[in-house]
Amino acid sequence: MMKRIVYREWRIPPARYWGILGILAVVAGIGGLAALYMEHEGHWVTGMNNSVVWGTPHVFAVFLIVAASGALNIASIGTVFGKAAYKPLGRLSGLLAAALLVGGLLVLVLDLGRPDRLIVAMTTYNFRSIFAWNIFLYTGFMVIVVAYLWSMADRMGAPFYKGIGIFAFAWRLALTTGTGSIFGFIVARQAFDTAFLAPMFVIMSFAYGLAIYLLVLLFTFEQEGRVLGDRLLRRLKNLLGVFVAAILYFTVVYFLTKLYGAKNYELVGWVLLNGGAYTAVFWIGWVLIGGLAPLGILYHPELGKDRNWIAAACALVILGGLATMYVVIIASQAFPLQMFPGQIVLEATPAAGILGEAATYSPSLPEFLLGLGGVAVALLITAVGVRVLQFLPESLADQAVPADEQAQAPALAGA
Amino acid sequence: MNHHEDKIDGERRAFFGVAAGVSAGLVAPGVVLHAVSAAPRSEPVTDAVRWGLLIDTTKCADGCRACVDACDQENGLDLQSKPEGQSEAEWDRQKSVWIRKVKLQDNQTGRVTNLPLMCQHCEHPPCVDVCPTGASFKRADGIVMVDRHTCIGCRYCMMACPYKARSFIHETIHGQLTRVPRGKGCVESCNLCVHRRDFGTASTACVDACAAEGHNALTFGDLNDPESPISQALKAMPSRQIREDLALNTGVRYSGI
Numbered sequence: 276m277m278k279r280i281v282y283r284e285w286r287i288p289p290a291r292y293w294g295i296l297g298i299l300a301v302v303a304g305i306g307g308l309a310a311l312y313m314e315h316e317g318h319w320v321t322g323m324n325n326s327v328v329w330g331t332p333h334v335f336a337v338f339l340i341v342a343a344s345g346a347l348n349i350a351s352i353g354t355v356f357g358k359a360a361y362k363p364l365g366r367l368s369g370l371l372a373a374a375l376l377v378g379g380l381l382v383l384v385l386d387l388g389r390p391d392r393l394i395v396a397m398t399t400y401n402f403r404s405i406f407a408w409n410i411f412l413y414t415g416f417m418v419i420v421v422a423y424l425w426s427m428a429d430r431m432g433a434p435f436y437k438g439i440g441i442f443a444f445a446w447r448l449a450l451t452t453g454t455g456s457i458f459g460f461i462v463a464r465q466a467f468d469t470a471f472l473a474p475m476f477v478i479m480s481f482a483y484g485l486a487i488y489l490l491v492l493l494f495t496f497e498q499e500g501r502v503l504g505d506r507l508l509r510r511l512k513n514l515l516g517v518f519v520a521a522i523l524y525f526t527v528v529y530f531l532t533k534l535y536g537a538k539n540y541e542l543v544g545w546v547l548l549n550g551g552a553y554t555a556v557f558w559i560g561w562v563l564i565g566g567l568a569p570l571g572i573l574y575h576p577e578l579g580k581d582r583n584w585i586a587a588a589c590a591l592v593i594l595g596g597l598a599t600m601y602v603v604i605i606a607s608q609a610f611p612l613q614m615f616p617g618q619i620v621l622e623a624t625p626a627a628g629i630l631g632e633a634a635t636y637s638p639s640l641p642e643f644l645l646g647l648g649g650v651a652v653a654l655l656i657t658a659v660g661v662r663v664l665q666f667l668p669e670s671l672a673d674q675a676v677p678a679d680e681q682a683q684a685p686a687l688a689g690a
Numbered sequence: 691m692n693h694h695e696d697k698i699d700g701e702r703r704a705f706f707g708v709a710a711g712v713s714a715g716l717v718a719p720g721v722v723l724h725a726v727s728a729a730p731r732s733e734p735v736t737d738a739v740r741w742g743l744l745i746d747t748t749k750c751a752d753g754c755r756a757c758v759d760a761c762d763q764e765n766g767l768d769l770q771s772k773p774e775g776q777s778e779a780e781w782d783r784q785k786s787v788w789i790r791k792v793k794l795q796d797n798q799t800g801r802v803t804n805l806p807l808m809c810q811h812c813e814h815p816p817c818v819d820v821c822p823t824g825a826s827f828k829r830a831d832g833i834v835m836v837d838r839h840t841c842i843g844c845r846y847c848m849m850a851c852p853y854k855a856r857s858f859i860h861e862t863i864h865g866q867l868t869r870v871p872r873g874k875g876c877v878e879s880c881n882l883c884v885h886r887r888d889f890g891t892a893s894t895a896c897v898d899a900c901a902a903e904g905h906n907a908l909t910f911g912d913l914n915d916p917e918s919p920i921s922q923a924l925k926a927m928p929s930r931q932i933r934e935d936l937a938l939n940t941g942v943r944y945s946g947i
Contacts (some may be wrong), residue, residue, distance in 0.1 A: 617798065
């Protein structure tokens with residue numbers, strides 16, 4: 276018989292709750308001040324320049340946007356793929372997806388040279404631009420997620436649950452494909468210029484979204500003493516392992532496709548061997564912290580059962596994800612444009628970005644604070660959401676979670 | 691109903707007639723004069739012409755910066771000032787540059803080439819494709835430029851440009867020229883002295899400066915007109931586009947590279 280899933284507001288003691296909210300609000304506020312400072316002074320106060328035009332804010336923004344679509348994946352597994360055990364996880368999945376997207380978009384928008392012209396971006400479109408498509412993909416995503424949540428939580432919406440769920444899944448794939456294509460469609464730069472980036476971003480979104488989801492789930496349940504069953508947690512952490520391994524596979528294939536053309540030998544050699552800080556961030560951040568280390572923890576016979584270690588693995592996936600974005604976005608811009616093959620540039624005035632060496636970029640504090648502010652906003656929305664509405668299931672104990680065969684209708688109790 | 695109101699008031703009609711006539715008489719000369727004075731600029735740009743540049747690198751002198759300096763003066767880039775507290779090296783990477791002087795050496799032969807590098811005014815510009823608002827646009831006459839009213843400063847065009855031709859205005863502007871308005875937070879690049887095009891002037895600042903130095907390495911003109919000096923020169927000597935592999939059909943051509 277199907278278990279009744281009861282959802283309840285997150286009722287941790289007010290002092291602790293307001294403490295968490297206060298810290299997040301302060302971090303978000305500092306991020307806002309950093310944005311104001313950069314907007315007022317101009318971008319000269321950042322490390323960005325005419326060669327590396329997208330910096331640390333974009334690392335955070337793209338990471339959050341990619342993670343947002345990945346966070347919705349948990350709900351999709353329940354709805355589209357009919358895994359009943361994932362159904363109780365759907366509401367938090369939708370909330371996190373919306374929250375992360377808002378955080379990411381805020382960072383992106385606040386880093387514009389003219390954030391005051393946001394209305395222009397919303398009213399004047401060039402439909403050849405993948406950026407313009409993305410504006411619709413992002414706003415559409417928000418609307419669909421809200422509808423999805425409604426279909427999960429309201430009896431009136433229940434008949435549409437499956438349909439909206441399938442549509443949301445298709446939309447989130449389109450969204451991440453669009454985000455990856457922002458880079459993939461750039462023919463001018465050797466590190467981009469490949470459609471491979473779109474599926475690679477999709478696979479990254481699976482891992483980053485799930486890692487954030489798991490951390491939030493572990494934290495909220497632990498704080499309030501709700502039960503999270505070992506069986507469900509094992510499934511989730513194993514799934515994270517599969518996604519992390521898939522990222523490593525995509526990483527290998529990405530560099531192999533680049534190596535196939537002789538013109539890209541230098542690029543691959545630079546990123547993997549002699550790119551200085553970028554090479555370090557690639558191997559230590561992308562591969563070790565974001566890949567091998569969490570894999571080792573998640574599949575370790577002992578550590579893989581320990582909740583603290585699972586949480587650590589999730590944190591590593593997130594840190595590794597930020598490192599990955601740093602390499603994908605910034606190293607790709609720093610690598611010199613190949614304008615004169617077979618020739619070396621002896622002199623250039625100004626030299627920046629034209630001489631055959633990598634462009635310079637050093638992340639600045641305001642950029643970092645803006646990025647962190649976006650993360651805080653996402654968590655702030657989540658914290659308020661779970662407190663005032665019924666997003667979290669009262670129990671995810673193994674006996675409370677339905678078996679996969681029981682995936683028929685959304686669990687409405689407690690709505 | 692009041693009978694009086696139905697009657698047409700002749701005096702009132704006459705007054706309106708005179709008033710309209712006097713107003714028209716006062717306004718019309720202004721309208722006409724305005725239209726006459728603005729004639730070259732009020733006609734829409736057509737694709738009957740396609741503006742382009744030919745750079746003969748064999749004539750481009752080592753160490754000469756005449757084109758760069760002329761561009762800076764023409765477009766008010768020499769009015770840029772380093773923000774207080776910024777390092778020289780960082781400012782060098784952030785200030786606006788429309789033309790770069792580049793010196794190349796062939797790996798195989800050791801042959802040295804000098805050339806100016808600016809926006810290549812592609813027929814199929816990647817910067818125009820990627821711009822979300824359409825601020826980065828190509829005029830009918832082939833000039834690729836930025837509409838500073840709709841640019842939101844996202845810098846996607848700078849990511850997409852294969853020539854690193856674009857600059858982002860990183861600082862508050864303190865001095866600028868009326869003919870080249872500039873503003874913090876927008877992207878800009880060479881626009882083939884578009885203000886000169888609109889006033890019907892023959893060439894660009896860089897071309898004039900190069901000629902004044904006696905090098906004559908630069909030729910400006912209409913690529914669509916087979917009789918124009920640039921078309922004649924392109925017919926006479928072999929020329930190339932930078933990054934021909936992208937098939938962008940650039941409006942700026944180089945010979946001797």
